[in-house]
Amino acid sequence: MRWIAVAALLLTAAACRNYDHTKYNAQxxxxxxxxxxxxxxPEQAVAVAVGREYGRAGADSAEAYARRQASVRSVEVDSVGDRLVLTFASGWKAQVNPITDGTAAAETPGLPK
Structure with missing residues (x-):
């Protein structure tokens, strides 16, 4: 009887999912x-640049990068879900996930000068 309880416990533990969504969100x-x-x-370009910074250096660096952009009014960090929510001066909101394509944020085409 004891082995059934141990087996059930092991099966339950094995069924628990991994909550690290980074590799899926960055894909x-x-x-x-x-x-x-x-x-x-220009707002889409900023969102892409922030995503690239997020993929390169993480949420803190991406948040700092986003706050330096003149068109970004606010930044909300959701570290559990691996995303940032940018609110632009125009009112447009964009969810930004990490972008790991190897391109630097500053190389994003269309960034406002």
């Missing part, structure tokens, strides 16, 4: 290329 498969999205406008 770009099936999405529009980041440079193409950045060309839609």
């Amino acid at each position: 770009q498969d099936g999405l529009m290329p980041a440079n193409d999205f950045a060309k839609y406008g």
